[in-house]
Amino acid sequence: MVRVPLTPADRERGERLGRLLREARADRSLVDVAGAAGISAETLRKIETGRIPTPAFFTVSALAGALDLSLDVLVAATAPPGAAGARSGRPAPAA
Amino acid sequence: MVRVPLTPADRERGERLGRLLREARADRSLVDVAGAAGISAETLRKIETGRIPTPAFFTVSALAGALDLSLDVLVAATAPPGAAGARSGRPAPAA
DNA sequence: AACAATACCGGTATTACTATCACGCTCATG
């Protein structure tokens, strides 16, 4: 296995990310925000619906810019529920 | 063309990102940081050398966590050297 | 000199992201 498939946890995290982006978009049009971020509407739609669980860094960055969001807040909010505040320490994956 | 190839500007931005990550790593070992971030050493190496210009969002997020960096600062620093401060306004890509 | 550790590079394999196209659904307006 050369490229590990996405785990269910990855997909859940992607869903949380999409949900947050959609909330931040609020009443604005999807195509409007997508255009402002410089990505296609379909891509934004898939990100919002969680069908792109791990988007590119600069894609999320552009979206955060278009939505006036902080990336740090975004990652903190996409952290699994229960990992409150412990952002610096990786979950110590049995390493 | 279904997926636009990376532009030279994208690659330059990737190089800046890699350079920043490498500076932040400082004296620490590459494999150590890669392990802390939960990614493979090869991947971190390619990111640092700019051979992965647009890494996944959560990959950069994990690295920022392992290196104790702010993502907002990171994107601000990876912005083209002339877009000082104008972080909210998209470069208005002729849209 | 031999060895280990670190880092760079190339190739290979597999998965994932991104974009376009096409169709359906809902709601508002005429």
Place this chain on the structure above:
DNA sequence: CATGAGCGTGATAGTAATACCGGTATTGTT
């Protein structure tokens, strides 16, 4: 009812990210 805007979903296509492997070079230690 017809039309349009906005959103959702599936298929298709092409490029990129990620990981593993082997080779190489440098440095430090014994």
